[in-house]
Amino acid sequence: MAYKIIASQCTSCSACEAECPNVAISEKGGTFVINPKKCTECIGYFDVPQCVAVCPVDNTCVIDTTYPRYQAAG
Amino acid sequence: MHASTTQDGAAGRLVTIDAVMQQVAEHKGCGTQGGSGKASCGSAAGQGDLPTEIWEKVKNHPCYSEEAHHHYARMHVAVAPACNIQCNYCNRKYDCANESRPGVVSERLTPEQAARKVLAVASTIPQMTVLGIAGPGDPLANPAKTFKTFELISQTAPDIKLCLSTNGLALPDHVDTIARYNVDHVTITINMVDPEVGAKIYPWVYWNHKRYTGVEAARLLTERQLRGLEMLTERGILCKVNSVMIPGVNDRHLVEVNRAVKSRGAFLHNIMPLISAPEHGTVFGLTGQRGPTAQELKALQDDCEGEMNMMRHCRQCRADAVGLLGEDRSAEFTTEKIMEMEVDYDLEGRQAYQARVEEERVAKVAAKQEELATLAGARSDITLLVAVATKGSGLINEHFGHAKEFQVYELSTAGAKFVGHRRVDLYCQGGFGDEDSLQTVIRAINDCHAVFVAKIGGCPKADLLGAGIEPVDQYAHEFIEKSAIAWFKGYLGKVAAGELVHSPRGDAAIRQGALIVAA
């Protein structure tokens, strides 16, 4: 699985963009979006997903269940 | 509020009331704050009791010198959208409540756009001497954008002072960069030094890749704020501390905060009222946490004043405010407009203009001293408040109906002391006769015995008298302090002659809601 941003709740504050270790987050059409191909759920980098930890609006960065669970390489 | 001083105030106001109202309806932001500060008026055009080296740095800074804010302008550029903490008085859909006027969302700029905007404004408004970065989030949670902006501006407009406001969490990491860019003023918002108190104000902080909550979060925040403050003052960078007064949460505690920040070298402490209403969508707004009344705020500011310089003129400018304090000309400088403007940065012209302002300031202080001398020897226990309608330059030069704020002075035989300001936006939207807004004005200055104006119509005059507030227009276009002292002398004379019985007045309301100056 990857994380996704619920666009209607995003304030476009950009805080998550700078914190993502995989540069998976970018601005698109006024709000921010996560590229699910790049998102590793922060596995291998941090104990908690950084976008979730920094986002000022709770439940805005959430698991996208349509993607398979991320598997750390090796 | 002061309107512009360079040109006629009315010219160049591009936003209609309707557009502003519309904006406000769309963006109900979180709390805005009112005033606070030391009437730093003594000897040399306002130095008061500040040490000379600090006075040299702040005398032209409208946010730090109550005296300077009549004459010089500042601007903020909104290049810093991200934040690293959550405050219960902030709704992050809008601007940072620490330093901004929520209610109107700032236009977000890239560092390059911001630098261009600064040049455009500085060329149009020669008294623009200060550039601040205050949001809409926390400048130090956006270090790349913040410092890039400073770099660009210091290259093209080296005479402009740079300042920034921060919640302090990331401050210790950036002190050296701040010193390198010659930032000479930093404002830290410190609402507590006790983590137990802090836990009621901050639900969480994000630090070192982790979200901390509760007392742990507040402890981390206060440690880093105080360390950052110490590191800055060690390097000779001026630090001001802002505190939001939250009745029942940190109101008494702020006396302790005042001591803690003073002992670490902060040169000014600015206590602002919490402004809170459910429609702001903030935690405090939703829980019904109230803000202080004008009297409660003044009492706390007075208590702290023995300790250090207080700042009473702060208006919590929006993150993209432009102009003299209390006015906002940002609508003249939207990104679209600045990209089209011919910008010609005239350093010499700016310096000549500023030299003229200095002469004006010296004249103003001399006039006050002269009038004060005539009061020497008079003895009376009476102290009272008066409200003044002004648009800058230290003069009574605003019409009652056009005033968007009133400055409040405390009068006693010791002289006239600036103690704050009251916002009353948009009383006159097209002639007098709007009963409700007149009542709003009266409520806002209800603790004053008189209101000094350049001009006032017959109807509001009668209503003010009915409410027990004397409208005074005989000092139109004269210096504020000199006039207030002269009027006070007359007042004392009447009381002594038995023509008048002095009686105290009640409390006043602090206006809730966002400032919408633009008209």
Ligand code: SF4
């Ligand atoms: S979970 Fe981590 S890797 Fe995925 S988008 Fe959020 S910050 Fe980036």
Ligand code: SF4
């Ligand atoms: S941190 Fe949250 S609100 Fe801010 S841009 Fe990212 S998703 Fe949007």
Ligand code: SF4
């Ligand atoms: S520091 Fe400013 S932007 Fe950040 S949560 Fe507090 S008030 Fe809001």
